Amino acid sequence: MIEKKIFEGNKAELVVSGVDSSFMNSIRRTLLSEIPKLAIDEVIFYENSSPLTNEILAHRLSMLPIPTEMDLFVPKDQCVCEGAGCPNCTLIYTLSKEGPCTVYSGDLEAQRSEFSIKDKDIPITELAEGQRLILEAMATLGTANKHASYQAAFAVGYKNYPVISIDYSKCDLGKTCIDACPPNIIKKEGNRIVIEDIEKCTLCKECENRCEFGAIKVTYDPEKFIFRFETDGALEPEEVLKKAIEMLDKKLESFSSQMFTVEEEKQ
Numbered sequence: 001m002i003e004k005k006i007f008e009g010n011k012a013e014l015v016v017s018g019v020d021s022s023f024m025n026s027i028r029r030t031l032l033s034e035i036p037k038l039a040i041d042e043v044i045f046y047e048n049s050s051p052l053t054n055e056i057l058a059h060r061l062s063m064l065p066i067p068t069e070m071d072l073f074v075p076k077d078q079c080v081c082e083g084a085g086c087p088n089c090t091l092i093y094t095l096s097k098e099g100p101c102t103v104y105s106g107d108l109e110a111q112r113s114e115f116s117i118k119d120k121d122i123p124i125t126e127l128a129e130g131q132r133l134i135l136e137a138m139a140t141l142g143t144a145n146k147h148a149s150y151q152a153a154f155a156v157g158y159k160n161y162p163v164i165s166i167d168y169s170k171c172d173l174g175k176t177c178i179d180a181c182p183p184n185i186i187k188k189e190g191n192r193i194v195i196e197d198i199e200k201c202t203l204c205k206e207c208e209n210r211c212e213f214g215a216i217k218v219t220y221d222p223e224k225f226i227f228r229f230e231t232d233g234a235l236e237p238e239e240v241l242k243k244a245i246e247m248l249d250k251k252l253e254s255f256s257s258q259m260f261t262v263e264e265e266k267q
């Protein structure tokens, strides 16, 4: 059950309950390596007198967040063009700049304007007076298990939901736990100790270890998780999560239908 979901810009935070860590890990791994994303994977240099070599420039270009419409493209190796490159599998960008200037991601001109790079201020290289950079870059659809430039989700992680209990019959209100807490979430309100934002608890147990009366206990709910991840802007976090769940669902469906066939064959 999803108890909370926040999608803000490129970041996502969810509180999920009634599941175990292997379920959360399946989603984490799918997000990290199986979501299709567009990335530049081929560059033709017509002129490069910049201080950077073709290889370094190509690597920098491959890491740019290319706006992705997963359903509009097919992976190049599965396309009808058989890998030659066509509008179904390849998106072309061109760049032509002469110094003195800084070349930014926004200088790449997309063949189709709806795929212009949204984050236009990513620096690619500096050009001095008379230096030129003229190139054509091809973006294709891929997944991170093929190459890291296709990674759609980053900083994907989850932790168990913290449970903090205070035994007021033992608590002397001496503020030891308040001073010990690294994220500073334990506060004193009147003659009570309160937890201000329990989701910020890192489960470090500093408060529990420092309290000599054993008044505060930190544990966690084994079936409830705080799940966070972000994207580089190529895809919306909500879209990425939906796709991951869809992919897991498909895998399980295919597994279950194969199980059924095996059982039938046995009889």
Ligand SMILES: [Zn+2]
Pocket: 076, 079, 080, 081, 082, 083, 084, 085, 086, 087, 088, 089, 090
């Ligand atoms: Zn094609």
